[in-house]
Amino acid sequence: MSAIIGDSSTASPSFDSPRLWYPKRVLFTPSALNTPTGQQIHQRMVALNLPIEELSSNRINIFKGLDEREIYRQAKTTLAVVTAPSSSLKLNPVPPSADWQFHIAQGCPAHCQYCYLAGSLTGAPLIRVYANLPEILNNLSSYCQPNSDTSFEVSCYTDPLALEHLTGSLSECIRYFGTMPAANLRVVTKFDEISPLISLPHNGQTRIRVSINAAPVSRSFEAGTASVEARLKALRKLALPQSEGGGGYRVGVVIAPIMLIDNWQLHYRRLFEQIEKALDFECDLTFELITHRFTAKSKEVILQWYPKTKLDLDEKGRSVKYNKFGGTKYVYLAEQMKMMKQFFTEEIAQRFPSSQLLYWT
Numbered sequence: 001m002s003a004i005i006g007d008s009s010t011a012s013p014s015f016d017s018p019r020l021w022y023p024k025r026v027l028f029t030p031s032a033l034n035t036p037t038g039q040q041i042h043q044r045m046v047a048l049n050l051p052i053e054e055l056s057s058n059r060i061n062i063f064k065g066l067d068e069r070e071i072y073r074q075a076k077t078t079l080a081v082v083t084a085p086s087s088s089l090k091l092n093p094v095p096p097s098a099d100w101q102f103h104i105a106q107g108c109p110a111h112c113q114y115c116y117l118a119g120s121l122t123g124a125p126l127i128r129v130y131a132n133l134p135e136i137l138n139n140l141s142s143y144c145q146p147n148s149d150t151s152f153e154v155s156c157y158t159d160p161l162a163l164e165h166l167t168g169s170l171s172e173c174i175r176y177f178g179t180m181p182a183a184n185l186r187v188v189t190k191f192d193e194i195s196p197l198i199s200l201p202h203n204g205q206t207r208i209r210v211s212i213n214a215a216p217v218s219r220s221f222e223a224g225t226a227s228v229e230a231r232l233k234a235l236r237k238l239a240l241p242q243s244e245g246g247g248g249y250r251v252g253v254v255i256a257p258i259m260l261i262d263n264w265q266l267h268y269r270r271l272f273e274q275i276e277k278a279l280d281f282e283c284d285l286t287f288e289l290i291t292h293r294f295t296a297k298s299k300e301v302i303l304q305w306y307p308k309t310k311l312d313l314d315e316k317g318r319s320v321k322y323n324k325f326g327g328t329k330y331v332y333l334a335e336q337m338k339m340m341k342q343f344f345t346e347e348i349a350q351r352f353p354s355s356q357l358l359y360w361t
């Protein structure tokens with residue numbers, strides 16, 4: 001199974017060339033092909049010379065008879081263009097990140113071993129993009145509160161930038177939110193191909209964050225993503241004013257999942273130094289801090305996908321946290337949490353005094 005890690009069809013990454021993923025197989029359902037967005041994505045796929053299959057049914061049934069290893073390998077290298085079910089138009093809140101979450105895709109081509117999708121999505125990790133995008137976007141206004149700035153997170157079930165060169169859907173969202181004064185869009189990514197976003201009319205309504213981590217964590221557990229250096233370089237470009245060739249976006253840094261690795265203070269201090277170097281100018285910057293946690297279900301899926309993982313998934317030495325639905329997750333002990341929280345909040349206050357720390361969890 002470990003051979004699978006990093007086995008995505010990505011263009012070779014270097015510091016200067018963005019990380020781009022290309023599927024080995026592209027599926028279109030009939031209902032997706034019947035939409036203008038589906039047609040646009042189809043044209044992109046033809047132009048990219050990617051292998052397209054037009055299905056005869058809206059059901060995707062390509063994994064029959066395959067073992068788990070092969071299902072994972074095929075799912076992570078296949079892009080399916082589908083229409084989102086109407087049930088997905090009923091939105092769910094997503095505290096503390098945003099008021100609501102909505103989805104333009106589901107699944108991600110990267111191979112982060114701690115990925116939260118392991119616990120939140122079921123079935124094969126097939127990458128699905130939604131062709132009924134106008135319907136998805138037009139649905140959002142009914143969730144906006146009058147006289148308040150309602151926030152919408154688009155990155156809960158996917159990394160939208162990882163797929164942007166194939167779909168253009170994230171750009172469409174940013175343009176749409178640019179016309180919605182009472183709403184703001186929140187995006188988070190571990191990829192770096194931001195050139196399609198730079199000159200979009202976002203109107204200050206979108207905040208783009210990069211998710212980054214200390215070098216040992218990123219090196220060991222984040223196969224298939226852009227390097228942390230490349231993500232920070234992309235963030236700099238997004239934050240720079242448009243008059244200086246940047247995107248003029250509000251930006252953010254998500255440090256997740258924070259892990260108590262050996263010499264964790266040293267490694268996270270180095271990460272803060274990298275952020276300081278990348279953002280050495282005044283900008284609208286937020287931080288979000290998320291410690292490592294897992295559930296029984298996510299542990300089971302992660303061990304199935306990455307049986308040789310070195311992730312700390314030992315329930316012993318963790319605290320059990322209950323959610324309001326009775327579910328449990330394993331988090332660091334209260335004393336450890338306190339110590340880490342103090343370290344991170346002090347680092348941020350000292351190094352980025354005008355930034356905003358949105359939450360620690």
Ligand code: SF4
Nearest residue numbers: 108110111112115190
């Ligand atoms: S980039 Fe994000 S969504 Fe994709 S595998 Fe990594 S953690 Fe999961």
